[in-house]
Amino acid sequence: MAYESSESVAFRQRLLISPGERAEVDYKSSALFDGDDQYTLKLIRHIQGMANANGGWLVIGFNGTPPKPDSNHTDGVCSSYDPTDVSKRVNSYVARGQRIQLTVYFEAHPETGAKHPIIRVEGFDHLPYTCRSDQKATDTGKSILRQGAVYLRRPGAETSEVSTPEDWEDLIDRCVRLRRDEFLVKFRELSERMMTPKPPSPSTTEELSRWMEQMREKTLREFEEGSS
């Protein structure tokens, strides 16, 4: 695991204090998550691409290289990233039956005091996510999402459709690894079941013992009649 402490506040604080484009962490400029404008649709596409890679983090309210806190960032922008709404909107653009797991944190920058939405995107666990529908940006008219496309985040924070043999190899490798892990977990569970039985639970043991004693009472007299 790249970020074992990823759930901790300390890690999220580090994302704000020492920003930098790196594997699994991307920084995005400050804009409302609202409607079907180009920014929102691109963010959704990026989340799909990130989920089809290995998952990762999106920090909102930073721009430039290296990323610095965006001067346009406001609390109003921050509050547009309501976790329920973000999740609902993101998942309305993946194939039916699929669901991208994501968590939105709101972390205050220790120097500026501004709150930044930080989105944790989980990688897929079975099948890559597929875009459900075509969508053009309402503000620019550009086509951002394409039905049936499988987006992939690449190093350098670029996200585009899976198209090259290398992309497919990357994706297939990930699927194979996940299936292998899934198999190993099942195999380990089976082995544990077969190799390490638990001691009997007290209630079942007591009930069985009590019942066996009743049965013993019932039969012993009959046994005694003909035995020595």
Place this chain on the structure above:
Amino acid sequence: MTQDRDVGYIEAGQRLIQPRKLEWNQHELLAVAQRAEVRNTGWPIGLVLQSPGLAPVPTPEGIEARLSRYGSGRIEDFWYFRKDGSYYVSRLFEENFETPQFTSSEGHPERCIWFDVRIWRIAEVFLHSAALYRELGIPPEEPYVLAVNHRGLEAREFYVSSPLRDVYPGMICHSPTATWMMELTQDYLTSNLKSLIREVASGLFVLFDFAQISQKVIDGIVDKFLHSRL
């Protein structure tokens, strides 16, 4: 509780860990009991006979059977199959009434256990317990508790049924019972049959002045049982 110092018998009880929502009716229990017979011996544990007086009878809680092997009217086997899937079986030691196959120069102890026969019975109890739940449709990974007890052991001598095997004479049991209980599954039982049999058998044998039978001998007897088909 009736004193059982003199009556020697093996008993086994089993119960599912998760109580069943649906109970089985008496017809289903009878059919399952018939299918679950382990036919490695002529008189298997949990035998289902058709003859009047020996056939299972329904009770409000399940079905039960009393069996007499030699037509003497003496009950030697008893089993009870409850609607929640719990099962109890007890069988008198054959050592109590069967004629020994041999007598040494020192004679055959009157009150004894035959360790080779005990191994067969333990093996039967294990296989039958799994067969019952398999036939009830219980998934092979579903846990249940199985108890295997030997009672009426006190003052019995450790012996053997066959002249082909030797035991040291004079090993006497000073305890009335040997008990064993474990939570297991059909899968676990099938995969670990021999080690389970060794565990129960060794726990019984040790009570006879520390009697020990090697793994090789126990496994050999189990193999013979498993290859026996009647």
